[in-house]
Amino acid sequence: MSTASSVPSVLAPMPPTRSLSSVPETQGLLENHYDVTRELGKGSYGVVYCVRHRRSGEHRALKSIQINKLEEPGHFKDELEIAKQLNHPYVVKLYEVFQTGECVHLVMELCTGGTLAEMLESANAAAVKESGHGARAKWSADVIGASLMWQMLCGICYLHHHRIIHRDIKPENYLVQRQGELMLLKLADFGLACMFKKGRPLKDILGTPCYVAPEVLCGRYDERCDVWSIGVVSFVLCTGHHPFAFSNADTAKVVLQRIKSNDMDPADTHWNEVHEEARELVFKMMQRDPEERPRAKRLLAGSAWLQQFDLPRLVSVPKNHGCCVVS
Secondary structure, three states, X not given: OOOOOOOOOOOOOOOOOOOHHHOOEOOOOHHHOEEEEEEEEEOOOEEEEEEEEOOOOOEEXXXXXXXXXXXXXXXXXXXXXXXHHOOOOOEOOXXXXXXXXXXXXXXXXXXXXXXXXXXXXXXXXXXXXHHOOXXXXXXXXXXXXXXXXXXXXXXXXXXHHOOEEOOOOOHHHEEEEEEOOEEEEEEOOOOOOEEOOOOOOEOOOOOOOOOOOHHHHOOOEOOHHHHHHHHHHXXXXXXXXXXXXXXXXXXXXXXXXXXXXXXXXXXXHHHOOOOHHHHHHHHHHOOOOOOOOOOHHHHHHHOHHHHOOOOOOOEEOOOOOOEEEEO
């Protein structure tokens, strides 16, 4: 795992994107290049495997997608072109592409720690076991939470610098890369991503209800919708609670209505023992007026507190995941 940090251009030169030709579309049988070692998971479009590269011995992830299950094959081609260009420590790397019959096989960086969503679910289950029904886990905002916020903002700043908007930031789309007790977050799944032009708003209403920005629901937005979504993820990390989903019984319709009307869970007790600068940063990211919401680059450049958590000082996760229990 790399210990080099790629930060916004205001702090260091922004890493370039890769050329499309740097990710080969390899010909021949997949089996001639990779051995499948185990299945990692299944999705609506296909299966993810752990594979071993025969020549180097390196373990990677293989995502096999059935083309006939894709709703928009043309959009998948755009998604693939975006993924080929990306080269950043906080973004999952695509190595090569195979196409065999009705499947496209994407060979990607292997992240063995699961998703951030699974980590949160595991921490919450442990909190319930320890303190009873209704307990939630929150992360130490001045150590773990701040480091994860830094990583999420650095990754999205890289995308925005290169005029790419993700549009589906959520815990399920962050993969966890572990090395012992060290942890990196890698942004994945560019199915809703697209290129954007400065000053030209996007209009497609899409995203995941709990994390979508209010201006997206109005059909006029720019890349700062990603900053809002990182703010919501950070709110959950810091407090153990979701700002707009108050219980598991809430429907998507209810959550979306709360986002539209700014009906946020107001409990100040959620922020007990959370660093004041962490709280201030979260609410800057969740500034309702997108014109007043800072871009990722400005947030990173303007917070000396947050800059403490730059690499090579990686996130060290203790055995209890750095969580405490809240009710």
